[in-house]
Amino acid sequence: MRFLKNLHSIDIxxxxxxxxxxxxxxxxxxxYAIIGLYFVYKKRxxxxxxxxxxxxxxxxxxxxxxxxxxxxxxxxxxLLLWAxxxxxxxxxxxxxxxxxxxxxxxxIVAFQNIYMLFYAVFEVFVFLYVNVKEYSKSPLKxxxxxxxxxxxxxxxxxxxxxxxxxxHFIFGFSSKSIESxxxxxxxxxxxxxxxxxxxxxxxxxxxxxxxxxLRGGVxxxxxxxxxxxxxGRDELVSFSKMIEYYLKEYPTNxxxxxxxxxxxxxDYGINVDFILLSLKPIKKPLFVKVTSALKYKLKPYxxxxxxxxxxxxxNKKAQIIAKELRKIKDERKRLNxxxxxxxxxxxxxTLKVGDVDGKNIVDWIFEHKRGYCTHLxxxxxxxxxxxxxxxxxxxxxxxSGNDGFYKAYTKDAHVWxxxxxxxxxxxxxxxxxxxxxxxxxKEALTTPTLSTYLSMVRFMIETWILxxxxxxxxxxxxxxxxxxxxxxxxxxxxVLVIYLVVKRIYKxxxxxxxxxxxxxxxxxKESVYRFLKGFNDKKLDEIxxxxxxxxxxKSSKEDIKKLKKLIKEYK
Amino acid sequence: MKRLxxxxxxxxxxxxxxxxxxxxxIIVLLFIAGYVHNNNIAYIGMFFVFSLMSFSLLFGRIxxxxxxxxxxxxxxxxxxxxxxxxxxxxxxxxxxxRVKFDKRGYNDLEIEIFSLYPIGIAKFSKTIKIKDIxxxxxxxxxxxxxxxxxxxxxxxxxxxxxxxxxLKYIHWAxxxxxxxxxxxxxxxxxVDRLLFDYSLLKGDKEERISQLAKWAxxxxxxxxxxxxxxxxxxxxxxxxxxEVFKExxxx
Numbered sequence: 005m006r007f008l009k010n011l012h013s014i015d016i017x018x019x020x021x022x023x024x025x026x027x028x029x030x031x032x033x034x035x036y037a038i039i040g041l042y043f044v045y046k047k048r049x050x051x052x053x054x055x056x057x058x059x060x061x062x063x064x065x066x067x068x069x070x071x072x073x074x075x076x077x078x079x080x081x082x083l084l085l086w087a088x089x090x091x092x093x094x095x096x097x098x099x100x101x102x103x104x105x106x107x108x109x110x111x112i113v114a115f116q117n118i119y120m121l122f123y124a125v126f127e128v129f130v131f132l133y134v135n136v137k138e139y140s141k142s143p144l145k146x147x148x149x150x151x152x153x154x155x156x157x158x159x160x161x162x163x164x165x166x167x168x169x170x171x172h173f174i175f176g177f178s179s180k181s182i183e184s185x186x187x188x189x190x191x192x193x194x195x196x197x198x199x200x201x202x203x204x205x206x207x208x209x210x211x212x213x214x215x216x217x218l219r220g221g222v223x224x225x226x227x228x229x230x231x232x233x234x235x236g237r238d239e240l241v242s243f244s245k246m247i248e249y250y251l252k253e254y255p256t257n258x259x260x261x262x263x264x265x266x267x268x269x270x271d272y273g274i275n276v277d278f279i280l281l282s283l284k285p286i287k288k289p290l291f292v293k294v295t296s297a298l299k300y301k302l303k304p305y306x307x308x309x310x311x312x313x314x315x316x317x318x319n320k321k322a323q324i325i326a327k328e329l330r331k332i333k334d335e336r337k338r339l340n341x342x343x344x345x346x347x348x349x350x351x352x353x354t355l356k357v358g359d360v361d362g363k364n365i366v367d368w369i370f371e372h373k374r375g376y377c378t379h380l381x382x383x384x385x386x387x388x389x390x391x392x393x394x395x396x397x398x399x400x401x402x403x404s405g406n407d408g409f410y411k412a413y414t415k416d417a418h419v420w421x422x423x424x425x426x427x428x429x430x431x432x433x434x435x436x437x438x439x440x441x442x443x444x445x446k447e448a449l450t451t452p453t454l455s456t457y458l459s460m461v462r463f464m465i466e467t468w469i470l471x472x473x474x475x476x477x478x479x480x481x482x483x484x485x486x487x488x489x490x491x492x493x494x495x496x497x498x499v500l501v502i503y504l505v506v507k508r509i510y511k512x513x514x515x516x517x518x519x520x521x522x523x524x525x526x527x528x529k530e531s532v533y534r535f536l537k538g539f540n541d542k543k544l545d546e547i548x549x550x551x552x553x554x555x556x557x558k559s560s561k562e563d564i565k566k567l568k569k570l571i572k573e574y575k
Numbered sequence: 576m577k578r579l580x581x582x583x584x585x586x587x588x589x590x591x592x593x594x595x596x597x598x599x600x601i602i603v604l605l606f607i608a609g610y611v612h613n614n615n616i617a618y619i620g621m622f623f624v625f626s627l628m629s630f631s632l633l634f635g636r637i638x639x640x641x642x643x644x645x646x647x648x649x650x651x652x653x654x655x656x657x658x659x660x661x662x663x664x665x666x667x668x669x670x671x672x673r674v675k676f677d678k679r680g681y682n683d684l685e686i687e688i689f690s691l692y693p694i695g696i697a698k699f700s701k702t703i704k705i706k707d708i709x710x711x712x713x714x715x716x717x718x719x720x721x722x723x724x725x726x727x728x729x730x731x732x733x734x735x736x737x738x739x740x741x742l743k744y745i746h747w748a749x750x751x752x753x754x755x756x757x758x759x760x761x762x763x764x765x766v767d768r769l770l771f772d773y774s775l776l777k778g779d780k781e782e783r784i785s786q787l788a789k790w791a792x793x794x795x796x797x798x799x800x801x802x803x804x805x806x807x808x809x810x811x812x813x814x815x816x817x818e819v820f821k822e823x824x825x826x
Contacts, residue, residue, distance in 0.1 A: 109605075112608065135694040138691075146693050153630045154626035154627050158619065168610070469619070
């Protein structure tokens with residue numbers, strides 16, 4: 005506790021600004037940062053200098069790595085920390101006072117995420133508070149006042165300050181092993197599944213379109229129950245219901261960018277299966293502008309045998325049922341009949357499936373009447389092939405909208421079918437044909453509403469604040485031009501709220517107010533001193549003197565307490 | 576309107592401090608970080624520093640425009656240096672309160688108050704005028720004792736509190752004990768009433784008034800009654816210290 009009592013403003017500033025940088029330091033520097041505090045407290049310069057030097061040497065022995073900006077920044081922070089510790093032992097000086105500003109600058113370069121945004125604003129407030137503390141008797145109040153008053157100006161400057169670049173320097177520290185929930189194969193032998201909630205992709209649309217399929221991969225070949233990509237090429241015949249949006253792809257460690265089915269255009273590449281692909285595995289958040297068509301007609305460039313292939317050694321029972329269906333000439337009707345049969349099986353959607361016979365998946369499903377998307381899509385695709393309809397599996401995510409905001413987690417990974425009907429691919433999701441969803445599965449797959457709303461706020465902040473650039477500014481200015489009145493009213497309302505809060509904080513409640521009520525009048529164009537003297541009352545004179553002292557001299561809490569008591573007792 | 580008028584008063588002077596230029600330097604650095612990498616957090620930091628500095632200047636100006644100085648009444652004699660008993664309303668207000676009046680009578684005083692509130696990026700100052708401070712004449716001339724009590728029998732009578740008397744009046748024995756006393760002589764107590772006649776004094780008007788003031792002060796200090804005879808009026812010590820000195824100050 006004595007240690008805390010001896011803390012100076014500079015210590016608070018150094019701690020606050022260094023804190024986020026602690027997490028980017030190499031292990032040895034982290035240890036030095038913690039142990040160093042003890043030596044600073046004990047004012048032992050030599051161990052600080054030696055330990056710091058050794059830690060830096062161990063952490064950055066490979067000078068070639070400094071080419072990497074991440075390592076370069078780590079080195080800069082480490083050197084500054086070393087210098088700060090040694091300077092702090094000597095006492096406060098100019099260099100030490102400059103250090104929090106350097107830490108602040110390094111912090112905002114090291115992290116460009118929503119947490120850093122809020123933390124940087126907090127740091128600015130702490131800087132303000134420490135500066136105000138030197139000159140004001142009530143620093144917290146004054147700092148809050150100045151800070152709140154500044155916000156409207158910051159908003160205006162942020163929105164209108166000319167931006168010249170569309171590029172964003174993305175530098176952050178992200179995980180190198182992230183699951184996407186999406187796999188390069190679809191294995192219908194998969195057993196029980198435990199859903200995880202790592203975010204994969206998110207975007208905001210102008211309006212809510214309900215459930216949307218995010219396309220990630222197309223699978224043609226089934227080998228012993230495992231679906232693999234195979235070769236395919238599609239031709240887009242027609243499309244409508246276009247949507248344009250910016251999506252944020254979380255680090256998935258794969259190249260796939262999950263665009264809304266069917267993605268047509270993006271800043272990145274698109275393959276023959278209409279899958280968006282990045283050039284390298286996504287290891288840091290990726291922001292992509294995508295155009296998709298919600299309605300489209302897609303057909304294979306040419307019909308190939310592998311679209312109809314199935315292993316005749318397996319699913320014998322299903323083959324018998326399907327054989328009958330081949331008699332239906334109209335492919336649409338045949339598909340409807342397939343769906344009807346599938347529905348009649350009263351399959352329960354569950355993540356607890358036990359042992360699955362992936363090779364005989366259709367028979368297994370019809371017998372055990374349970375499974376999840378992988379099993380259902382696999383079974384339906386094979387069943388369709390048995391009935392003479394071409395089919396393939398499409399993997400990706402299935403997400404529901406929340407006021408137009410969509411966010412896919414790993415647990416939303418999904419597989420559905422595309423069935424070839426009259427030469428065109430038709431999306432069929434066998435999960436829609438299940439009899440019911442197992443209660444525990446339903447609970448496991450539901451995302452709490454609050455979490456969704458928080459995600460939406462976060463996404464909006466990222467889009468409109470962290471990624472605000474020349475293009476977004478142009479969009480904003482166009483929108484401003486079209487809705488000038490509503491923007492103006494909104495902004496003035498915002499300023500008014502700030503003004504009212506500031507006024508409320510600033511307004512000093514007159515301590516003499518209860519006394520004026522008792523006296524039945526208040527000073528009018530005369531000083532309080534003269535007003536109270538005019539009563540020629542000894543008790544009022546005592547109140548007057550104390551009030552005068554409190555107002556014009558340095559007052560203590562006891563004085564204020566005493567004055568309140570005198571006013572209360574006055575009759 | 577009154578508030579606005581007070582706020583816009585041209586008498587407020589603003590001088591940027593070193594901290595202000597450090598703030599500008601930080602703005603430039605943040606701009607470079609924001610511009611080069613299109614780093615919006617750096618931009619936000621820059622806008623905050625700019626806005627906070629702007630509002631600090633505004634709050635500082637409001638503070639100094641609202642600052643008031645109250646002056647506690649006390650006795651001033653010309654040609655003597657005082658620390659003005661000023662009481663100030665406002666945050667972090669500072670001023671130089673040393674003052675010396677050159678002439679007797681009513682004087683006007685200008686005091687420059689200044690403040691670095693709220694974050695020390697600018698020094699706000701304004702001049703406050705205090706009008707009609709009554710300054711009593713300077714105390715100069717021969718002492719009462721040497722002028723009126725010369726040749727009298729000066730037998731030691733008793734001890735009294737030391738009030739700045741000469742060396743010969745100090746009771747050294749009491750000083751050694753840590754309590755300074757002055758010796759009171761028999762001759763002093765025999766004088767009941769003195770007359771100070773303006774016309775009998777030498778020198779110009781100011782010298783005569785200063786002499787009268789010195790005698791009056793010493794007489795009041797010693798509890799001796801007196802009367803001052805001016806060419807057109809008489810002032811009695813019975814009127815009280817302040818009345819006597821007001822007459823002398825304004826004569």
